[in-house]
Amino acid sequence: MTAPIPVTLIGGYLGAGKTTLVNSLLRNADGRRLAVLVNEFGALPIDADLIVARDDNLISISGGCICCSFGSDLVAALIDITARGQRIDHLLIETSGVALPGSIVQSIGLLPGLIIDGVIVLADAETVEERCHDRYMSDTVRGQLAGADIIVLNKIDLVPPERVAASARWLAEIVPAARVLPARNADIPCEIILGRQPEPRPIAYRIAPARHRTAGYEALDLEIEGPVDAEKLASVLADPRLGLLRAKGFLRQAGGGFVTLHVVGRRAVVEAAPSWIDGPGRLVCIGLATEMNRSAVMAAVGGDFHPPRCSAECQPKA
Amino acid sequence: MTIIYQARKVVTMNPSRPLATHVAVRDGRILGAGSLDELAGWGGYELDRSFADKVLMPGLVEGHSHVAEGVQWRFVYCGYFDRTDPDGVVWPGLRSIEDVIARLSEANARLSDPKRPLTGWSLDPIYFDNRRMTRQDLDRVTTARPIGIMHASGHIMNVNSKALELAGMLRPGVNHPGVPLGSDGLPTGEMKGPDAMTPLGPHVGLDRGLLASDEPGLRAFARLCVRKGVTTAADLANLLPQPAVEMMRRVTGEDGFPARIVSLRVARELNPAELVDRALELRRLSSDRLRLGVIKIVVDGSIQGFSARLLSPGYYNGAPNGLWYIAPEQLREIFERALAAGVQVHSHTNGDEATELVLDTLATALRKHPSPDHRFTLQHCQLANAAQFRRMRSLGMCVNLFPNHHFYWGDQHYALTVGPERAERMNACATALANGVPLAIHSDAPVTPLGPLFTAWCAVNRLTASGRRLGTEERISVADALRTITLGAAYTLGLDGEVGSIECGKHADFAVLEDDPTEIGGEHLKDVRIWGTVQGGRIFAAASI
Numbered sequence: 012m013t014a015p016i017p018v019t020l021i022g023g024y025l026g027a028g029k030t031t032l033v034n035s036l037l038r039n040a041d042g043r044r045l046a047v048l049v050n051e052f053g054a055l056p057i058d059a060d061l062i063v064a065r066d067d068n069l070i071s072i073s074g075g076c077i078c079c080s081f082g083s084d085l086v087a088a089l090i091d092i093t094a095r096g097q098r099i100d101h102l103l104i105e106t107s108g109v110a111l112p113g114s115i116v117q118s119i120g121l122l123p124g125l126i127i128d129g130v131i132v133l134a135d136a137e138t139v140e141e142r143c144h145d146r147y148m149s150d151t152v153r154g155q156l157a158g159a160d161i162i163v164l165n166k167i168d169l170v171p172p173e174r175v176a177a178s179a180r181w182l183a184e185i186v187p188a189a190r191v192l193p194a195r196n197a198d199i200p201c202e203i204i205l206g207r208q209p210e211p212r213p214i215a216y217r218i219a220p221a222r223h224r225t226a227g228y229e230a231l232d233l234e235i236e237g238p239v240d241a242e243k244l245a246s247v248l249a250d251p252r253l254g255l256l257r258a259k260g261f262l263r264q265a266g267g268g269f270v271t272l273h274v275v276g277r278r279a280v281v282e283a284a285p286s287w288i289d290g291p292g293r294l295v296c297i298g299l300a301t302e303m304n305r306s307a308v309m310a311a312v313g314g315d316f317h318p319p320r321c322s323a324e325c326q327p328k329a
Numbered sequence: 330m331t332i333i334y335q336a337r338k339v340v341t342m343n344p345s346r347p348l349a350t351h352v353a354v355r356d357g358r359i360l361g362a363g364s365l366d367e368l369a370g371w372g373g374y375e376l377d378r379s380f381a382d383k384v385l386m387p388g389l390v391e392g393h394s395h396v397a398e399g400v401q402w403r404f405v406y407c408g409y410f411d412r413t414d415p416d417g418v419v420w421p422g423l424r425s426i427e428d429v430i431a432r433l434s435e436a437n438a439r440l441s442d443p444k445r446p447l448t449g450w451s452l453d454p455i456y457f458d459n460r461r462m463t464r465q466d467l468d469r470v471t472t473a474r475p476i477g478i479m480h481a482s483g484h485i486m487n488v489n490s491k492a493l494e495l496a497g498m499l500r501p502g503v504n505h506p507g508v509p510l511g512s513d514g515l516p517t518g519e520m521k522g523p524d525a526m527t528p529l530g531p532h533v534g535l536d537r538g539l540l541a542s543d544e545p546g547l548r549a550f551a552r553l554c555v556r557k558g559v560t561t562a563a564d565l566a567n568l569l570p571q572p573a574v575e576m577m578r579r580v581t582g583e584d585g586f587p588a589r590i591v592s593l594r595v596a597r598e599l600n601p602a603e604l605v606d607r608a609l610e611l612r613r614l615s616s617d618r619l620r621l622g623v624i625k626i627v628v629d630g631s632i633q634g635f636s637a638r639l640l641s642p643g644y645y646n647g648a649p650n651g652l653w654y655i656a657p658e659q660l661r662e663i664f665e666r667a668l669a670a671g672v673q674v675h676s677h678t679n680g681d682e683a684t685e686l687v688l689d690t691l692a693t694a695l696r697k698h699p700s701p702d703h704r705f706t707l708q709h710c711q712l713a714n715a716a717q718f719r720r721m722r723s724l725g726m727c728v729n730l731f732p733n734h735h736f737y738w739g740d741q742h743y744a745l746t747v748g749p750e751r752a753e754r755m756n757a758c759a760t761a762l763a764n765g766v767p768l769a770i771h772s773d774a775p776v777t778p779l780g781p782l783f784t785a786w787c788a789v790n791r792l793t794a795s796g797r798r799l800g801t802e803e804r805i806s807v808a809d810a811l812r813t814i815t816l817g818a819a820y821t822l823g824l825d826g827e828v829g830s831i832e833c834g835k836h837a838d839f840a841v842l843e844d845d846p847t848e849i850g851g852e853h854l855k856d857v858r859i860w861g862t863v864q865g866g867r868i869f870a871a872a873s874i
Contacts, residue, residue, distance in 0.1 A: 025656045051600070082598050083654075086527035087536070109653040117505050118524035123497035147686050151653055 014285075015126040016093065018102045018119055019204055019275075023133035024142055024152050025108030028165040030056045032133065032197035032204075033105050037061055039201045040074050046092050046099045047078040048085065050107040086118055093124055101128070101205050109151055113158035126282075129257075129275030131204060132159035132189075133197065136166045136178055143185070156182065159189045160276030161203070161256060168195045183251070188277040190256055192299065200228060202297060203256050206273070228256075229300040233312055235292035238265040245272050245279035247311040254302035260294030331355045331374040332866075333365060336385045340847055342815050342830035352385060354837040357866035361833045379868075383860055384845045386811070387830050388560025388838030389781040392729045392818035393708055393771035396542035396564040396590065399550030401450050401775045404534070405436045407478055408451035410794075412778050415549040417556060417871060426457055426466055429478075433470045440474070447471070448534035449478035450775075452487060455741065456794070462487045463511070464518025477533025481737070483776060484634040486526045488518050488533055495532040522634070542567070547580050547590075554588040556871045557780045558840030560864045561819065561828055562588055565675065565708065565773075566595040566625050569607075574614055574621070581618040587862060587869040589618045589838075591822050593625040593675060596655070601662040608672045617865070620824070624667060624674045625708070627654045629683035632711060632746050633738050637680030639712065645748030651680060660690050664705075668698035673823060674705050675729075681712040688720045695724060706821045709773070711755050712747065718757065718764045727821040729769040730756040732787035733777040735800075739793035753800035758788045762809060769818035770810070781818075782846065785810035786855035807851045837866040 021029050033047055034057065049056060057070055057078050064071040070078040077097065081088035085104065093099065102125065106112060112130045119125050132155050135142075142152040156162060162182055167175045179191045192199065239262045248258045258274035261284050269284035272294070296308055332354050339349040341362050349362035353371055360371045368374070399415060406412060406420040407429050413419050423429045429452065437447055447470070454462055467476045467489035475492035479485075493499040493516055501514040507525030511517045520526045530536040542550070542564070554562055567573070569592060581590055594611055596604055604624060612622025629651055630636020635644060636651040643650050660676075667674045678684040684707060691705055706727040707713070711734060713721075721728055734742070734756060743752040761768045770784050788810050791799050805813070819829030828838050843858035861870040 025658055080598065084523070084527060086524055087530070090528065090531070108656045108659075111652070114524070117507075121498065121503065121505050121508065121525065121528055147657055147682070148653070150650060 013124075015124055016099050016102050017128035017206070018104060018125050019128050020104050020106060020112045020115055020130045021133070022106045022110060022112040022130065022155050022158065023108070023163075024135070024139075024148070024155065026138075027108075027133035027135045028163070028194075028197040029105050029133055032131070032163070032199065033103060034058045034061070035197060035199075036103065036201055036204060037072055037074075037076055037078075040076055041201065042074065043100045043205060044074075044098050045072075045076040045101050045103055045205075046097075047076065047103045047105065048081045048088050048092065049078060049105040050081055050085070050110065051105075085115065086122065089119070089122060089125065109148075111151070111154045111158060113154065116158065126280070127278070128206070128273065129204070129278055130158055130160045131163060132156055132161075133163045133165050134178075134182065136164050136170045136175055136193075139164070140178060140181065153185065156186050156189070159186060160278040161190045161192055162186060163197065163199055164191055164193045165197050166195070167193045188251060190251065190254070190276045190302075192256060203228070206257060206259055227300055228297060229303055231296040231303070231305065231308060233294045233296070235260075235262065235294060235312055237292075238263050239292060239312075241270045241272050241281045244311060245274060245281050248272075248274045248296065248308070249277050249279040251277065253298075253304050253307050253311065255296050255298045255308070258294060258296040261288045261292060262294070263292040331360065331371055332377050333368050333374045334377050334380050334385065335365070336380045337382050338845055339385045339831055340811070340845075341832060342387050342812055343832040346832070349831075352831055352837075352839070354863075354866045357837055359831060359833060359835050359837050362831045380841055384842040385831065385863075386558070386840040386842060386846065387815040388828060388862055388864060389558045389814050389840050390769075390818035390822070390824070390829060391554070391557075391559050391562040391772060391774070391779060391781055392769035392821050393565045393731075394562050394774040394779055395566065396547050396550045396592070398553060398775035398779055399548065400542060400546035402549060403448075404479075405433060405447070405449040406451055407432065407449040408481060409453045409456040410778075412451070413553075413556060415552040415556075417874075424456075426454070426460060426462055429462070430466060430469055433467070433476065433478075437471050437474070443473055446475045446477060446492070446532065446534040449476070451481045452478045453481040461517070461519055464488060464490045464493060464516070467518060475532045477529055477535050479535060481776075482631070482633050484522060484631065486520045486529060486533075486535070488520060488529050490518070492529055492533050493518065496528045498528065542573070544576055544580055547577065548586075551586055551588045551590075552874045553779055555862050555869045555874045556859060557782070558842065558859045558862055559779065559781060560588060560838035560840070560862050561822070561824065562590060562779075563818075563822055564590055564592040566627070567592045568597060569594045569611060569621065574611065577619050578614065578616055582616060584867075586618060587864050587867070587874065589620065589828070589864070591620040591623070591824070593623045594621070596624055596626045596663060601659065601666050604663060605666040605670050605672055608667070609670060612672075620822070622672065623822075624663065624672060625677065626660065626663060626674060627677045628660065628687060629653060629678055629680050632679050633741060635746070637712070638682040638686075639680040639747070640682045640685060644746060645751075646745050650682070653683075657686060657690060660686065661694060664690055664694040665697055668694055668700045668703060671700070673703065675708050675821075676705070677708045679709045679711050681714060681717065684710050684713050684717050688717060688724065688726075691724055691726065692720075701725070704767075704821065704823060706769075708771075712751060713757060714754065715757070715760050715764075718760050718766050721761075721766045722764045727767040727769070728761055729771050729818070729821055730758055730761065730788075731773060732756045732758060732770050732791070733772055733784055735791050736787050736794055737777055739791075739799045740795050740797060743793070743797065743799060754803065755800070756788075757800075757803045758805045758809075758813070759803045762805060767817065767820045768813050769821045770813050771818070780855075781814035782857050782859070783855045785814050785846075786851070788813070789851040789854055807847065807854060810854070811846055837863055839863040
């Protein structure tokens with residue numbers, strides 16, 4: 012049985028920057044084969060220079076990615092796109108501006124072959140608080156935010172810094188479990204949304220410098236010798252106080268086998284690891300340099316671990 | 330060639346000449362209604378006495394249905410109420426799960442291909458003392474082929490074990506609010522809501538392609554129109570891709586096609602600018618029997634599915650508020666562009682909050698693009714309150730209400746969804762008329778059966794299936810109801826100058842009735858026997874359609 016395809020939902024109200032983020036991910040897919048489903052009133056909103064070919068409802072994108080629109084029937088579109096037999100490394104769903112990601116997560120749970128990786132909800136720094144008090148849309152926008160693993164507080168360059176900080180605090184209050192990640196033009200590094208590149212069979216696991224234009228992210232690359240209670244570790248890493256955006260690890264179990272640990276914001280999943288995993292356990296944690304609580308991460312991992320190595324490229328530049 | 334039809338009675342809906350004995354027709358148009366002497370003045374004629382013992386009404390107008398009704402009949406009818414198929418066969422209602430199993434077993438025995446799914450529709454277990462159907466029930470029909478039965482509400486599906494197995498869902502650990510689990514930890518076979526149903530659809534013959542209309546479906550739908558006295562029917566939410574438009578133009582243009590279809594382009598897959606452009610393009614593709622160029626927007630969900638958007642205090646049983654299917658900004662842009670281009674928009678709103686949003690949005694858009702006679706129409710609009718009807722009047726809106734809901738789901742609305750007070754107010758036909766809001770009433774077929782005279786009966790009597798009279802004050806008179814299913818619905822479709830009454834210059838569209846709806850009494854309106862129709866001067870007998 013093939014491994015399930017990870018699915019990332021990209022939600023948020025109309026105009027929050029979902030399409031910008033999707034285009035940025037396609038532009039930086041870097042060998043990942045992305046399949047994108049967009050719900051749009053209108054032509055597929057993919058930047059023209061990325062498009063290789065279009066055929067009715069399907070757009071082929073440079074680098075082996077594809078994009079379809081799904082109108083009113085997401086589940087049907089998911090069945091169609093996964094039945095095409097093309098390799099898909101990661102599936103992105105850009106929801107409609109009024110959809111509730113939480114209910115989409117439940118639907119995807121019904122489809123064999125897919126697994127939710129994370130829910131990213133964009134919030135327009137200029138308007139999010141107003142929308143959350145809108146006569147008609149208040150519960151919809153709050154419902155969207157409540158389903159987020161990571162909230163991208165977007166367009167921060169359009170509001171004064173003190174308002175960004177206030178909005179971030181306010182979002183953290185109304186959705187305490189989610190991470191809040193400020194951004195300008197939805198410029199979130201690919202690694203945060205999609206995780207690391209699928210590695211070929213690693214001889215020695217090492218951290219690859221995160222390839223992103225935005226400074227300020229930090230990656231912790233840890234080796235863990237002994238067996239670990241992965242479920243417990245996963246729930247600790249998902250705690251907002253650690254300030255992690257994403258973590259991925261292959262962890263040795265007491266019985267000797269390995270499990271894979273994924274954390275995206277508040278979402279933590281532990282599953283069986285590929286059979287080729289060997290060597291010491293290892294864990295990579297990514298977060299904002301200013302937010303990541305390194306000592307708490309170390310404490311969570313506990314036991315024997317090697318001191319962190321952080322590649323220069325990951326160091327905050329600002 | 331002029332033909333003068335003699336009738337027992339001609340009910341014209343023309344206030345200055347409400348009744349007549351004869352109607353003269355030339356080239357598909359009405360020359361006039363009156364006495365033979367008066368009509369003889371048009372020159373040479375042939376007197377046709379075939380309707381001498383019939384009552385003629387203007388051809389009935391169904392203002393909100395779906396051509397997909399014609400497709401449903403390929404499946405096994407599992408409904409609780411008797412229902413007539415396009416061939417005129419009356420399928421008796423099924424009163425228990427055992428009845429359903431028996432009918433499905435007969436259909437199963439007729440299928441030879443073991444892989445072919447067995448598909449049913451219109452199941453309504455709320456009438457079976459709320460005993461839920463399970464996969465074990467359906468497994469008694471067969472475990473060899475997949476079975477899927479759509480509920481009458483369209484919101485729930487029941488499947489057998491084979492169908493679950495094919496969809497990869499006959500396993501423990503399924504975690505979804507729309508998929509109840511049995512004591513064995515496996516799905517019971519009841520799939521609630523579109524997200525839970527869709528993964529099963531392709532395995533049980535209910536994938537989306539089948540729910541759209543196709544050529545045989547369109548023909549079947551038109552035959553059903555003849556049986557129900559309908560000469561003009563709105564097909565309210567069609568994507569209208571070009572090949573479908575070509576097919577519909579060809580089929581409706583055939584000499585024997587008996588109905589005028591008004592097909593609305595649903596606001597999906599196009600942005601507002603493209604949508605309005607497409608509507609204008611479609612308008613140019615219209616023909617006499619295929620009218621195009623109107624937009625349909627779905628604003629919220631359904632009341633019985635708890636997805637309608639309600640104003641505070643919301644649902645009676647405390648269910649959370651429903652879902653928006655469009656953002657206010659998108660609604661505003663479509664309204665503004667449509668008003669600027671002179672394109673009509675119909676908006677589906679079930680809940681009163683959705684209605685409020687449409688009223689607010691149109692009020693703003695009209696300040697920008699003042700548009701006399703825009704006829705924007707609220708569809709369903711079931712929970713509108715009196716203040717909202719007054720605003721509709723001020724804004725020049727029409728409303729198409731859904732009285733059939735009282736009969737089919739009124740008891741549930743009373744007990745569960747909106748509670749007694751609002752259940753009595755729902756589909757407030759009398760308030761609409763009292764406030765001068767142009768009114769239509771509809772079936773939403775296949776959600777409820779096509780049949781304007783039945784819909785009129787619902788509006789006149791407001792009885793639920795259990796016999797409760799729900800909202801005495803909102804009943805309307807038989808005369809108002811008959812006007813509403815003819816001229817009223819025609820007005821909302823912009824066709825009141827062409828159809829909806831029997832008067833000089835209009836299309837020769839008649840409902841040919843065995844009984845007189847103005848004499849039979851409001852409580853028997855649904856029992857009026859229908860002989861057939863005349864459409865554009867062509868005669869269609871239900872018995873031979």
